[in-house]
Amino acid sequence: MSTADKKVNNERRSFLTKLTMGIFGAGVASFSWPYLRSLSPNILYEPPQRFKIGLPETFSQGVEFLEKQRVYLFREGNSFHAISGICSHLGCTVKYTPFRQQKEMKVRNLDVVSTGEFHCPCHGSKFRDEGTNYAGPAPKPLAWHPLEISPDDGQLLVDISQKVGRDFRLVV
Numbered sequence: 001m002s003t004a005d006k007k008v009n010n011e012r013r014s015f016l017t018k019l020t021m022g023i024f025g026a027g028v029a030s031f032s033w034p035y036l037r038s039l040s041p042n043i044l045y046e047p048p049q050r051f052k053i054g055l056p057e058t059f060s061q062g063v064e065f066l067e068k069q070r071v072y073l074f075r076e077g078n079s080f081h082a083i084s085g086i087c088s089h090l091g092c093t094v095k096y097t098p099f100r101q102q103k104e105m106k107v108r109n110l111d112v113v114s115t116g117e118f119h120c121p122c123h124g125s126k127f128r129d130e131g132t133n134y135a136g137p138a139p140k141p142l143a144w145h146p147l148e149i150s151p152d153d154g155q156l157l158v159d160i161s162q163k164v165g166r167d168f169r170l171v172v
């Protein structure tokens with residue numbers, strides 16, 4: 001065999017060795033991937049359900065929307081309550097629409113003065129300003145969440161993992 005033939009042979013052998021190693025490596029990787037993936041558990045990182053929103057005196061009278069948490073905070077004097085901004089139909093964010101003038105109406109057989117209502121942009125559900133559903137496909141009222149004062153710094157704390165009745169008020 002000539003030197004030139006030996007060189008061609010060596011190059012061919014080297015190429016075949018690299019090709020074989022590549023195929024072997026790809027095979028090992030594809031078999032071991034599910035095992036390696038199982039070492040990293042599927043964790044869903046959700047935002048905290050209980051969070052501080054600020055000192056009570058920093059909120060103005062009326063309604064304030066906490067966009068990130070999708071919660072409406074109501075303040076009347078020193079009384080606070082929090083209503084979920086998540087539609088009870090399919091979870092769109094409802095929008096609070098204030099009335100031009102307060103309205104007197106009956107809600108849940110009670111005479112109330114209402115300052116606005118919630119509208120859902122997705123399928124048209126409507127809710128009174130205390131959360132009662134009255135139009136559209138929403139099957140139940142908007143949720144009310146508990147509020148408390150944080151003992152360490154006096155901020156308002158909302159817990160959206162919990163629900164409270166519609167007579168809940170935090171007076172500070």
Ligand code: FES
Nearest residue numbers: 087089090120123
């Ligand atoms: S998600 Fe609100 S009405 Fe459907």
